[in-house]
Amino acid sequence: MGDLASRLEVAKLARQLGVDQGGLAFLTDRSPAELKDLRTVAAHALFSRNEDRVTRLAALSRMLPVPITAKIAEHALGPMLSARVAAVLDPREAARLAGRLDPDFLARLAVSLDPGRVAPIVRGLPDDLVVGVGRRLLRAGEHLTLGRFVSVVSVDVALAVVEGASGHDLLQVALFTDEPSSLEAIVRRLPDDLLGEIIRAADADGAYDAAVGLLLSLSPESCARLVAQVGIVSAGAREAIVEAVAEHDVWPAVLPALHVVDAPVLAALVNVPSTLDVAAVDRVVEHARELDLAPVLVQLVLGFDDDHLDVLRESDRLRDPALQEWLITHAGVSGRLVIPVLESLGLR
Template sequence: MTALTSALEITKLAHEMHVDEAELAFLATTSPDDLRDLRGVVSHAMFSRHESRVKGLAAVSKKLPAAVTAKITEIAMGPMLSARVAAVMDPTDAAKLAGHLKPAFLADLSVHLDPSRVGAIIAKLDRSLLVDVGRRLLADGHVLTLARFTGVVGPETSLQVMDGASGAEILQVALFLDDTSVLDPILAGLPDETVSEIAAATADPGEAAEALLATLSEDSRARIASLA
Protein backbone atom coordinates (compact mmCIF):
# COMPACT_ATOMS: atom_id res chain seq x y z
CA MET A 1 0.00 0.00 0.00
CA THR A 2 2.98 2.30 0.58
CA ALA A 3 3.83 2.19 -3.13
CA LEU A 4 0.30 3.28 -4.06
CA THR A 5 0.24 6.02 -1.43
CA SER A 6 3.57 7.33 -2.70
CA ALA A 7 2.27 7.26 -6.27
CA LEU A 8 -0.82 9.24 -5.24
CA GLU A 9 1.36 11.77 -3.43
CA ILE A 10 3.52 12.15 -6.54
CA THR A 11 0.39 12.86 -8.56
CA LYS A 12 -0.57 15.57 -6.07
CA LEU A 13 2.94 17.02 -6.12
CA ALA A 14 2.99 17.09 -9.94
CA HIS A 15 -0.34 18.91 -9.86
CA GLU A 16 1.07 21.44 -7.38
CA MET A 17 4.14 22.03 -9.54
CA HIS A 18 2.26 22.00 -12.87
CA VAL A 19 4.56 19.33 -14.30
CA ASP A 20 4.07 15.88 -15.79
CA GLU A 21 4.19 13.02 -13.28
CA ALA A 22 6.92 11.35 -15.34
CA GLU A 23 9.28 14.18 -14.38
CA LEU A 24 8.92 13.14 -10.72
CA ALA A 25 9.35 9.40 -11.28
CA PHE A 26 12.69 9.52 -9.43
CA LEU A 27 10.70 10.11 -6.22
CA ALA A 28 8.90 6.74 -6.47
CA THR A 29 10.82 5.21 -3.56
CA THR A 30 10.31 8.23 -1.29
CA SER A 31 7.99 7.67 1.68
CA PRO A 32 4.44 9.10 1.50
CA ASP A 33 5.08 11.24 4.60
CA ASP A 34 8.19 12.81 3.07
CA LEU A 35 6.34 13.47 -0.20
CA ARG A 36 3.48 15.07 1.71
CA ASP A 37 5.93 17.33 3.54
CA LEU A 38 7.62 18.21 0.25
CA ARG A 39 4.27 19.13 -1.28
CA GLY A 40 3.64 21.52 1.61
CA VAL A 41 7.04 23.16 1.12
CA VAL A 42 6.47 23.50 -2.64
CA SER A 43 2.99 24.96 -2.14
CA HIS A 44 4.32 27.56 0.30
CA ALA A 45 7.27 28.43 -1.95
CA MET A 46 5.12 28.87 -5.05
CA PHE A 47 2.63 31.02 -3.19
CA SER A 48 5.32 33.18 -1.54
CA ARG A 49 7.04 33.74 -4.87
CA HIS A 50 4.26 36.08 -6.07
CA GLU A 51 2.80 37.08 -2.70
CA SER A 52 3.59 40.82 -2.92
CA ARG A 53 2.20 41.02 -6.45
CA VAL A 54 -1.05 39.26 -5.67
CA LYS A 55 -1.57 41.29 -2.50
CA GLY A 56 -1.30 44.41 -4.64
CA LEU A 57 -3.91 43.07 -7.04
CA ALA A 58 -6.15 42.16 -4.13
CA ALA A 59 -5.87 45.70 -2.75
CA VAL A 60 -6.83 47.18 -6.13
CA SER A 61 -9.81 44.84 -6.50
CA LYS A 62 -11.12 46.00 -3.13
CA LYS A 63 -11.54 49.55 -4.54
CA LEU A 64 -13.69 48.46 -7.49
CA PRO A 65 -17.32 47.29 -7.64
CA ALA A 66 -17.52 43.48 -7.48
CA ALA A 67 -19.19 43.27 -10.89
CA VAL A 68 -16.35 45.24 -12.50
CA THR A 69 -13.68 43.20 -10.71
CA ALA A 70 -15.39 40.01 -11.89
CA LYS A 71 -15.17 41.12 -15.53
CA ILE A 72 -11.49 42.00 -15.15
CA THR A 73 -10.86 38.70 -13.38
CA GLU A 74 -12.42 36.56 -16.11
CA ILE A 75 -11.05 38.48 -19.11
CA ALA A 76 -7.62 39.74 -18.04
CA MET A 77 -6.37 37.69 -15.09
CA GLY A 78 -7.37 34.14 -15.88
CA PRO A 79 -7.87 31.20 -13.48
CA MET A 80 -4.31 30.71 -12.17
CA LEU A 81 -3.58 34.32 -11.19
CA SER A 82 -7.13 34.73 -9.89
CA ALA A 83 -6.59 31.75 -7.59
CA ARG A 84 -3.46 33.37 -6.17
CA VAL A 85 -5.29 36.65 -5.57
CA ALA A 86 -8.28 34.91 -3.96
CA ALA A 87 -5.98 33.32 -1.39
CA VAL A 88 -5.00 36.75 0.02
CA MET A 89 -8.35 38.53 -0.25
CA ASP A 90 -10.62 39.34 2.65
CA PRO A 91 -13.02 36.35 2.82
CA THR A 92 -16.13 38.54 2.70
CA ASP A 93 -14.86 40.46 -0.34
CA ALA A 94 -13.79 37.25 -2.07
CA ALA A 95 -17.15 35.57 -1.45
CA LYS A 96 -18.97 38.62 -2.82
CA LEU A 97 -16.76 38.58 -5.91
CA ALA A 98 -17.36 34.83 -6.40
CA GLY A 99 -21.07 35.55 -6.68
CA HIS A 100 -20.37 37.60 -9.81
CA LEU A 101 -18.11 35.03 -11.48
CA LYS A 102 -19.38 32.35 -13.83
CA PRO A 103 -19.46 28.86 -12.24
CA ALA A 104 -17.42 27.51 -15.18
CA PHE A 105 -14.67 30.06 -14.43
CA LEU A 106 -14.79 29.23 -10.73
CA ALA A 107 -14.32 25.55 -11.59
CA ASP A 108 -11.23 26.39 -13.67
CA LEU A 109 -9.97 28.64 -10.86
CA SER A 110 -10.47 25.88 -8.27
CA VAL A 111 -7.92 23.68 -10.03
CA HIS A 112 -5.23 26.21 -9.03
CA LEU A 113 -6.46 26.90 -5.48
CA ASP A 114 -4.92 25.61 -2.27
CA PRO A 115 -8.02 24.68 -0.20
CA SER A 116 -6.14 25.23 3.06
CA ARG A 117 -5.84 28.94 2.21
CA VAL A 118 -9.47 29.60 1.26
CA GLY A 119 -11.52 27.77 3.88
CA ALA A 120 -12.90 31.04 5.27
CA ILE A 121 -14.05 32.05 1.78
CA ILE A 122 -15.72 28.71 1.08
CA ALA A 123 -17.60 28.96 4.38
CA LYS A 124 -19.28 32.14 3.10
CA LEU A 125 -20.37 30.76 -0.29
CA ASP A 126 -23.87 29.47 -1.04
CA ARG A 127 -24.03 25.70 -1.03
CA SER A 128 -25.77 25.74 -4.41
CA LEU A 129 -22.73 27.45 -5.93
CA LEU A 130 -20.33 25.00 -4.28
CA VAL A 131 -22.36 22.07 -5.61
CA ASP A 132 -22.47 23.56 -9.11
CA VAL A 133 -18.70 24.07 -9.17
CA GLY A 134 -18.05 20.64 -7.66
CA ARG A 135 -20.18 18.88 -10.26
CA ARG A 136 -18.33 20.70 -13.03
CA LEU A 137 -15.03 19.52 -11.60
CA LEU A 138 -16.31 15.95 -11.45
CA ALA A 139 -17.66 16.11 -15.01
CA ASP A 140 -14.30 17.40 -16.26
CA GLY A 141 -12.41 14.62 -14.49
CA HIS A 142 -10.72 16.85 -11.90
CA VAL A 143 -11.04 14.22 -9.16
CA LEU A 144 -7.81 15.32 -7.46
CA THR A 145 -9.06 18.90 -7.10
CA LEU A 146 -12.45 17.66 -5.93
CA ALA A 147 -10.79 15.44 -3.35
CA ARG A 148 -8.75 18.34 -1.98
CA PHE A 149 -11.92 20.38 -1.42
CA THR A 150 -14.01 17.54 0.00
CA GLY A 151 -12.53 17.93 3.44
CA VAL A 152 -13.14 21.69 3.35
CA VAL A 153 -16.75 21.80 2.14
CA GLY A 154 -17.83 18.91 4.38
CA PRO A 155 -19.81 15.68 3.89
CA GLU A 156 -23.25 17.23 3.23
CA THR A 157 -22.08 19.40 0.34
CA SER A 158 -19.87 16.60 -0.96
CA LEU A 159 -22.83 14.22 -1.05
CA GLN A 160 -24.77 16.68 -3.18
CA VAL A 161 -21.80 17.06 -5.51
CA MET A 162 -21.50 13.29 -5.88
CA ASP A 163 -25.20 12.68 -6.39
CA GLY A 164 -25.36 10.52 -9.50
CA ALA A 165 -21.62 9.84 -9.59
CA SER A 166 -20.51 6.28 -10.23
CA GLY A 167 -18.87 4.12 -7.59
CA ALA A 168 -15.64 4.21 -9.61
CA GLU A 169 -15.63 8.03 -9.63
CA ILE A 170 -16.23 8.19 -5.89
CA LEU A 171 -13.45 5.67 -5.31
CA GLN A 172 -11.06 7.86 -7.30
CA VAL A 173 -11.98 10.89 -5.19
CA ALA A 174 -11.58 8.84 -2.01
CA LEU A 175 -8.07 7.73 -2.91
CA PHE A 176 -6.88 11.34 -3.31
CA LEU A 177 -8.37 12.65 -0.05
CA ASP A 178 -6.05 14.42 2.37
CA ASP A 179 -8.71 14.37 5.09
CA THR A 180 -10.07 10.81 5.20
CA SER A 181 -12.32 11.56 8.19
CA VAL A 182 -15.05 12.67 5.75
CA LEU A 183 -15.24 9.23 4.12
CA ASP A 184 -17.46 7.50 6.68
CA PRO A 185 -20.20 10.18 6.75
CA ILE A 186 -20.13 10.40 2.95
CA LEU A 187 -20.44 6.64 2.61
CA ALA A 188 -23.31 6.62 5.13
CA GLY A 189 -25.22 9.09 2.95
CA LEU A 190 -24.76 7.20 -0.33
CA PRO A 191 -27.53 4.94 -1.64
CA ASP A 192 -27.01 1.16 -1.60
CA GLU A 193 -26.74 1.09 -5.39
CA THR A 194 -23.71 3.39 -5.36
CA VAL A 195 -22.11 1.60 -2.41
CA SER A 196 -22.58 -1.67 -4.32
CA GLU A 197 -20.59 -0.15 -7.19
CA ILE A 198 -17.86 0.85 -4.75
CA ALA A 199 -17.94 -2.68 -3.32
CA ALA A 200 -17.53 -4.12 -6.81
CA ALA A 201 -14.58 -1.80 -7.45
CA THR A 202 -12.88 -2.98 -4.25
CA ALA A 203 -13.86 -6.66 -4.53
CA ASP A 204 -10.56 -7.77 -6.03
CA PRO A 205 -7.58 -7.68 -3.65
CA GLY A 206 -5.26 -4.82 -4.47
CA GLU A 207 -3.60 -1.73 -3.09
CA ALA A 208 -6.48 0.57 -4.06
CA ALA A 209 -8.99 -1.57 -2.16
CA GLU A 210 -6.68 -1.84 0.84
CA ALA A 211 -6.06 1.92 0.86
CA LEU A 212 -9.79 2.68 0.91
CA LEU A 213 -10.85 0.04 3.42
CA ALA A 214 -8.04 0.94 5.83
CA THR A 215 -9.49 4.43 6.29
CA LEU A 216 -13.07 3.30 7.00
CA SER A 217 -14.80 2.41 10.25
CA GLU A 218 -15.91 -1.15 10.98
CA ASP A 219 -19.54 -0.22 10.20
CA SER A 220 -18.59 1.19 6.79
CA ARG A 221 -16.47 -1.86 5.96
CA ALA A 222 -19.32 -4.12 7.02
CA ARG A 223 -21.77 -2.27 4.76
CA ILE A 224 -19.45 -2.61 1.79
CA ALA A 225 -18.95 -6.30 2.53
CA SER A 226 -22.71 -6.90 2.80
CA LEU A 227 -23.29 -5.28 -0.60
CA ALA A 228 -20.36 -6.93 -2.36
Protein backbone atom coordinates in the same frame (compact mmCIF):
# COMPACT_ATOMS: atom_id res chain seq x y z
CA MET B 1 0.16 -0.15 1.25
CA GLY B 2 2.57 2.77 1.30
CA ASP B 3 3.26 2.38 -2.44
CA LEU B 4 -0.31 3.26 -3.43
CA ALA B 5 -0.55 6.10 -0.90
CA SER B 6 2.80 7.43 -2.14
CA ARG B 7 1.62 7.37 -5.76
CA LEU B 8 -1.46 9.36 -4.80
CA GLU B 9 0.69 11.92 -2.97
CA VAL B 10 2.96 12.22 -6.02
CA ALA B 11 -0.11 12.83 -8.20
CA LYS B 12 -1.20 15.66 -5.90
CA LEU B 13 2.30 17.14 -5.91
CA ALA B 14 2.49 17.00 -9.70
CA ARG B 15 -0.80 18.89 -9.98
CA GLN B 16 0.43 21.44 -7.46
CA LEU B 17 3.66 22.03 -9.39
CA GLY B 18 1.99 21.92 -12.79
CA VAL B 19 4.24 19.11 -14.08
CA ASP B 20 3.67 15.65 -15.51
CA GLN B 21 3.30 12.97 -12.86
CA GLY B 22 5.79 10.73 -14.65
CA GLY B 23 8.52 13.29 -14.03
CA LEU B 24 8.13 12.78 -10.29
CA ALA B 25 7.98 8.98 -10.36
CA PHE B 26 11.33 8.82 -8.56
CA LEU B 27 9.58 10.10 -5.44
CA THR B 28 7.24 7.12 -5.09
CA ASP B 29 9.75 5.30 -2.90
CA ARG B 30 9.32 7.96 -0.23
CA SER B 31 6.75 7.56 2.52
CA PRO B 32 3.29 9.20 2.19
CA ALA B 33 4.05 11.36 5.26
CA GLU B 34 7.28 12.65 3.70
CA LEU B 35 5.51 13.46 0.44
CA LYS B 36 2.69 15.24 2.24
CA ASP B 37 5.27 17.37 4.05
CA LEU B 38 6.90 18.11 0.70
CA ARG B 39 3.55 19.24 -0.69
CA THR B 40 3.17 21.63 2.24
CA VAL B 41 6.63 23.08 1.62
CA ALA B 42 5.95 23.40 -2.11
CA ALA B 43 2.62 25.13 -1.49
CA HIS B 44 4.30 27.67 0.77
CA ALA B 45 7.08 28.27 -1.76
CA LEU B 46 4.66 28.73 -4.63
CA PHE B 47 2.52 31.13 -2.65
CA SER B 48 5.53 33.12 -1.46
CA ARG B 49 6.80 33.58 -5.00
CA ASN B 50 5.69 37.01 -6.25
CA GLU B 51 3.63 37.39 -3.07
CA ASP B 52 4.04 41.18 -3.10
CA ARG B 53 2.67 41.42 -6.64
CA VAL B 54 -0.30 39.20 -5.79
CA THR B 55 -1.02 41.23 -2.65
CA ARG B 56 -0.99 44.46 -4.70
CA LEU B 57 -3.43 42.94 -7.18
CA ALA B 58 -5.69 41.98 -4.30
CA ALA B 59 -5.49 45.53 -2.91
CA LEU B 60 -6.37 46.93 -6.33
CA SER B 61 -9.40 44.66 -6.57
CA ARG B 62 -10.78 46.23 -3.38
CA MET B 63 -10.76 49.67 -5.02
CA LEU B 64 -12.92 48.57 -7.97
CA PRO B 65 -16.61 47.66 -8.15
CA VAL B 66 -17.13 43.92 -7.81
CA PRO B 67 -18.59 43.46 -11.36
CA ILE B 68 -15.50 45.10 -12.88
CA THR B 69 -13.13 43.05 -10.74
CA ALA B 70 -14.96 39.92 -11.88
CA LYS B 71 -14.49 40.85 -15.55
CA ILE B 72 -10.78 41.54 -14.98
CA ALA B 73 -10.37 38.17 -13.26
CA GLU B 74 -12.07 36.25 -16.07
CA HIS B 75 -10.58 38.07 -19.07
CA ALA B 76 -7.22 39.42 -17.88
CA LEU B 77 -5.90 37.46 -14.93
CA GLY B 78 -7.15 34.00 -15.84
CA PRO B 79 -7.95 31.13 -13.45
CA MET B 80 -4.43 30.42 -12.10
CA LEU B 81 -3.53 34.01 -11.14
CA SER B 82 -7.07 34.63 -9.88
CA ALA B 83 -6.65 31.65 -7.58
CA ARG B 84 -3.47 33.21 -6.15
CA VAL B 85 -5.25 36.52 -5.59
CA ALA B 86 -8.24 34.81 -3.96
CA ALA B 87 -5.95 33.31 -1.32
CA VAL B 88 -5.08 36.78 0.04
CA LEU B 89 -8.52 38.37 -0.20
CA ASP B 90 -10.77 38.88 2.80
CA PRO B 91 -13.13 35.87 2.79
CA ARG B 92 -16.24 38.05 2.64
CA GLU B 93 -14.86 40.07 -0.28
CA ALA B 94 -13.81 36.92 -2.08
CA ALA B 95 -17.26 35.36 -1.56
CA ARG B 96 -18.96 38.44 -3.05
CA LEU B 97 -16.59 38.32 -6.01
CA ALA B 98 -17.17 34.59 -6.54
CA GLY B 99 -20.89 35.26 -6.81
CA ARG B 100 -20.16 37.43 -9.87
CA LEU B 101 -17.90 34.95 -11.61
CA ASP B 102 -19.09 32.47 -14.23
CA PRO B 103 -19.39 28.99 -12.63
CA ASP B 104 -17.34 27.47 -15.46
CA PHE B 105 -14.54 29.93 -14.70
CA LEU B 106 -14.82 29.12 -10.98
CA ALA B 107 -14.40 25.44 -11.80
CA ARG B 108 -11.19 26.16 -13.73
CA LEU B 109 -10.02 28.44 -10.93
CA ALA B 110 -10.69 25.76 -8.28
CA VAL B 111 -8.06 23.48 -9.86
CA SER B 112 -5.33 25.97 -8.80
CA LEU B 113 -6.68 26.74 -5.33
CA ASP B 114 -5.05 25.63 -2.09
CA PRO B 115 -7.99 24.34 0.00
CA GLY B 116 -6.20 25.15 3.25
CA ARG B 117 -5.86 28.81 2.33
CA VAL B 118 -9.33 29.36 0.89
CA ALA B 119 -11.43 27.22 3.26
CA PRO B 120 -13.10 30.30 4.88
CA ILE B 121 -14.02 31.58 1.42
CA VAL B 122 -15.55 28.29 0.28
CA ARG B 123 -17.55 27.98 3.50
CA GLY B 124 -18.94 31.48 2.92
CA LEU B 125 -20.30 30.65 -0.54
CA PRO B 126 -23.91 29.60 -1.17
CA ASP B 127 -24.26 25.83 -1.17
CA ASP B 128 -25.90 25.78 -4.60
CA LEU B 129 -22.91 27.61 -6.10
CA VAL B 130 -20.43 25.19 -4.51
CA VAL B 131 -22.48 22.20 -5.66
CA GLY B 132 -22.69 23.59 -9.20
CA VAL B 133 -18.94 24.13 -9.39
CA GLY B 134 -18.29 20.70 -7.86
CA ARG B 135 -20.48 18.96 -10.45
CA ARG B 136 -18.62 20.76 -13.23
CA LEU B 137 -15.35 19.48 -11.79
CA LEU B 138 -16.83 15.97 -11.60
CA ARG B 139 -17.89 16.08 -15.26
CA ALA B 140 -14.39 17.26 -16.16
CA GLY B 141 -12.84 14.31 -14.33
CA GLU B 142 -11.16 16.54 -11.76
CA HIS B 143 -11.23 13.88 -9.06
CA LEU B 144 -8.02 15.10 -7.47
CA THR B 145 -9.37 18.64 -7.03
CA LEU B 146 -12.65 17.36 -5.59
CA GLY B 147 -10.83 15.05 -3.20
CA ARG B 148 -8.74 17.92 -1.84
CA PHE B 149 -11.88 19.95 -1.11
CA VAL B 150 -13.89 17.21 0.61
CA SER B 151 -12.67 18.31 4.05
CA VAL B 152 -13.54 21.96 3.31
CA VAL B 153 -17.24 21.56 2.50
CA SER B 154 -20.07 20.09 4.56
CA VAL B 155 -21.10 16.46 4.19
CA ASP B 156 -24.44 17.55 2.69
CA VAL B 157 -22.67 19.61 0.02
CA ALA B 158 -20.23 16.80 -0.76
CA LEU B 159 -23.09 14.31 -1.14
CA ALA B 160 -24.98 16.73 -3.40
CA VAL B 161 -21.90 17.08 -5.62
CA VAL B 162 -21.57 13.32 -6.14
CA GLU B 163 -25.30 12.65 -6.44
CA GLY B 164 -25.72 10.44 -9.49
CA ALA B 165 -21.96 9.97 -9.88
CA SER B 166 -20.60 6.71 -11.24
CA GLY B 167 -18.83 4.18 -9.06
CA HIS B 168 -15.60 5.07 -10.88
CA ASP B 169 -15.99 8.75 -9.96
CA LEU B 170 -16.79 7.92 -6.33
CA LEU B 171 -13.74 5.65 -6.03
CA GLN B 172 -11.37 8.22 -7.52
CA VAL B 173 -12.64 11.12 -5.38
CA ALA B 174 -12.41 8.93 -2.28
CA LEU B 175 -8.80 8.00 -3.06
CA PHE B 176 -7.76 11.63 -3.36
CA THR B 177 -9.51 12.79 -0.19
CA ASP B 178 -6.88 14.24 2.14
CA GLU B 179 -8.72 13.78 5.43
CA PRO B 180 -9.87 10.22 6.32
CA SER B 181 -12.36 11.61 8.85
CA SER B 182 -14.10 13.60 6.12
CA LEU B 183 -14.24 10.56 3.86
CA GLU B 184 -15.60 8.47 6.73
CA ALA B 185 -18.41 10.97 7.36
CA ILE B 186 -19.46 10.75 3.70
CA VAL B 187 -19.26 6.96 3.43
CA ARG B 188 -21.46 6.64 6.50
CA ARG B 189 -24.18 8.48 4.55
CA LEU B 190 -23.83 6.52 1.31
CA PRO B 191 -26.37 3.71 0.75
CA ASP B 192 -25.11 0.17 0.32
CA ASP B 193 -25.98 0.10 -3.37
CA LEU B 194 -23.56 2.98 -4.02
CA LEU B 195 -20.83 1.18 -2.10
CA GLY B 196 -21.54 -1.78 -4.35
CA GLU B 197 -21.03 0.47 -7.39
CA ILE B 198 -17.60 1.42 -6.04
CA ILE B 199 -16.61 -2.26 -5.84
CA ARG B 200 -17.99 -2.90 -9.33
CA ALA B 201 -16.02 0.07 -10.66
CA ALA B 202 -12.81 -1.23 -9.06
CA ASP B 203 -13.44 -4.55 -10.77
CA ALA B 204 -14.24 -2.99 -14.16
CA ASP B 205 -11.13 -0.78 -13.99
CA GLY B 206 -8.90 -3.49 -12.55
CA ALA B 207 -8.28 -1.03 -9.72
CA TYR B 208 -8.01 -3.61 -6.95
CA ASP B 209 -5.13 -1.82 -5.24
CA ALA B 210 -7.28 1.31 -5.17
CA ALA B 211 -10.18 -0.55 -3.56
CA VAL B 212 -7.84 -1.93 -0.91
CA GLY B 213 -6.37 1.54 -0.37
CA LEU B 214 -9.86 2.85 0.30
CA LEU B 215 -10.36 0.24 3.02
CA LEU B 216 -7.36 1.69 4.88
CA SER B 217 -9.07 5.07 5.17
CA LEU B 218 -12.29 3.83 6.77
CA SER B 219 -13.44 2.86 10.24
CA PRO B 220 -14.03 -0.86 10.93
CA GLU B 221 -17.79 -0.27 10.61
CA SER B 222 -17.57 1.42 7.21
CA CYS B 223 -14.88 -1.03 6.10
CA ALA B 224 -17.28 -3.88 6.94
CA ARG B 225 -20.02 -2.30 4.83
CA LEU B 226 -17.67 -2.03 1.87
CA VAL B 227 -16.25 -5.53 2.33
CA ALA B 228 -19.79 -6.90 2.45
CA GLN B 229 -20.28 -5.64 -1.12
CA VAL B 230 -17.42 -7.79 -2.41
CA GLY B 231 -19.86 -10.69 -2.57
CA ILE B 232 -21.63 -9.06 -5.55
CA VAL B 233 -18.66 -9.38 -7.92
CA SER B 234 -17.27 -12.42 -9.70
CA ALA B 235 -15.06 -15.04 -8.11
CA GLY B 236 -12.15 -13.69 -10.16
CA ALA B 237 -12.68 -10.19 -8.76
CA ARG B 238 -12.88 -11.53 -5.20
CA GLU B 239 -9.61 -13.35 -5.73
CA ALA B 240 -7.96 -10.19 -7.07
CA ILE B 241 -9.14 -8.13 -4.09
CA VAL B 242 -7.98 -10.69 -1.53
CA GLU B 243 -4.69 -10.99 -3.41
CA ALA B 244 -4.22 -7.21 -3.16
CA VAL B 245 -5.03 -7.33 0.56
CA ALA B 246 -2.40 -10.02 1.04
CA GLU B 247 0.19 -8.36 -1.20
CA HIS B 248 -0.03 -5.06 0.66
CA ASP B 249 -0.56 -6.79 4.03
CA VAL B 250 -3.74 -4.84 4.77
CA TRP B 251 -5.16 -7.58 6.98
CA PRO B 252 -5.02 -5.35 10.11
CA ALA B 253 -7.60 -3.07 8.45
CA VAL B 254 -9.73 -5.89 7.03
CA LEU B 255 -9.85 -8.43 9.87
CA PRO B 256 -11.85 -6.28 12.36
CA ALA B 257 -14.46 -5.73 9.63
CA LEU B 258 -14.93 -9.46 9.06
CA HIS B 259 -16.49 -9.88 12.49
CA VAL B 260 -19.77 -8.35 11.26
CA VAL B 261 -19.80 -9.72 7.70
CA ASP B 262 -22.46 -12.32 6.93
CA ALA B 263 -21.25 -15.92 6.81
CA PRO B 264 -21.93 -16.43 3.05
CA VAL B 265 -19.97 -13.29 2.14
CA LEU B 266 -17.15 -14.29 4.48
CA ALA B 267 -16.98 -17.74 2.89
CA ALA B 268 -16.93 -16.20 -0.60
CA LEU B 269 -14.05 -13.97 0.43
CA VAL B 270 -11.80 -16.48 2.17
CA ASN B 271 -12.25 -19.44 -0.18
CA VAL B 272 -10.14 -18.06 -3.02
CA PRO B 273 -6.89 -19.43 -4.52
CA SER B 274 -4.59 -16.90 -2.81
CA THR B 275 -5.60 -18.22 0.62
CA LEU B 276 -4.53 -21.74 -0.33
CA ASP B 277 -1.01 -20.64 0.62
CA VAL B 278 -0.04 -21.70 4.15
CA ALA B 279 2.30 -18.71 4.49
CA ALA B 280 -0.63 -16.37 3.76
CA VAL B 281 -2.77 -18.24 6.30
CA ASP B 282 -0.07 -17.98 8.95
CA ARG B 283 0.19 -14.24 8.29
CA VAL B 284 -3.55 -13.84 8.87
CA VAL B 285 -3.33 -15.87 12.07
CA GLU B 286 -0.45 -13.72 13.29
CA HIS B 287 -2.38 -10.50 12.64
CA ALA B 288 -5.46 -11.91 14.40
CA ARG B 289 -3.30 -12.69 17.43
CA GLU B 290 -1.66 -9.25 17.45
CA LEU B 291 -5.07 -7.57 17.23
CA ASP B 292 -6.62 -9.94 19.78
CA LEU B 293 -9.31 -11.02 17.31
CA ALA B 294 -9.86 -14.61 18.38
CA PRO B 295 -13.59 -14.60 17.44
CA VAL B 296 -12.73 -13.46 13.92
CA LEU B 297 -10.14 -16.20 13.55
CA VAL B 298 -12.73 -18.78 14.61
CA GLN B 299 -15.16 -17.40 12.01
CA LEU B 300 -12.50 -17.68 9.33
CA VAL B 301 -11.71 -21.28 10.20
CA LEU B 302 -15.40 -22.21 10.24
CA GLY B 303 -15.87 -20.50 6.86
CA PHE B 304 -13.14 -22.45 5.07
CA ASP B 305 -14.05 -25.18 2.58
CA ASP B 306 -12.36 -28.59 2.56
CA ASP B 307 -9.44 -27.52 0.35
CA HIS B 308 -8.65 -24.58 2.65
CA LEU B 309 -9.01 -26.74 5.74
CA ASP B 310 -6.30 -28.97 4.26
CA VAL B 311 -4.04 -25.91 4.14
CA LEU B 312 -4.83 -25.13 7.78
CA ARG B 313 -3.44 -28.55 8.72
CA GLU B 314 -0.02 -27.30 7.62
CA SER B 315 -0.16 -24.09 9.69
CA ASP B 316 2.72 -23.78 12.15
CA ARG B 317 1.08 -20.81 13.86
CA LEU B 318 -2.15 -22.69 14.59
CA ARG B 319 -0.10 -25.59 15.92
CA ASP B 320 1.55 -23.37 18.54
CA PRO B 321 0.23 -24.34 22.04
CA ALA B 322 0.36 -20.75 23.32
CA LEU B 323 -1.71 -19.51 20.38
CA GLN B 324 -4.20 -22.34 20.83
CA GLU B 325 -4.60 -21.44 24.49
CA TRP B 326 -5.26 -17.81 23.55
CA LEU B 327 -7.76 -18.92 20.89
CA ILE B 328 -9.66 -21.21 23.26
CA THR B 329 -9.72 -18.60 26.04
CA HIS B 330 -10.72 -15.58 23.97
CA ALA B 331 -12.79 -17.01 21.12
CA GLY B 332 -16.06 -15.97 22.72
CA VAL B 333 -17.44 -19.47 22.25
CA SER B 334 -17.12 -22.62 24.30
CA GLY B 335 -13.66 -24.15 24.25
CA ARG B 336 -15.43 -27.43 23.61
CA LEU B 337 -16.17 -26.13 20.10
CA VAL B 338 -12.66 -24.86 19.34
CA ILE B 339 -10.79 -27.88 20.69
CA PRO B 340 -12.56 -30.48 18.48
CA VAL B 341 -11.96 -28.32 15.40
CA LEU B 342 -8.24 -28.14 16.17
CA GLU B 343 -8.13 -31.87 16.85
CA SER B 344 -9.97 -32.68 13.62
CA LEU B 345 -7.33 -30.71 11.74
CA GLY B 346 -4.56 -32.66 13.47
CA LEU B 347 -3.27 -29.49 15.10
CA ARG B 348 -3.76 -30.55 18.70
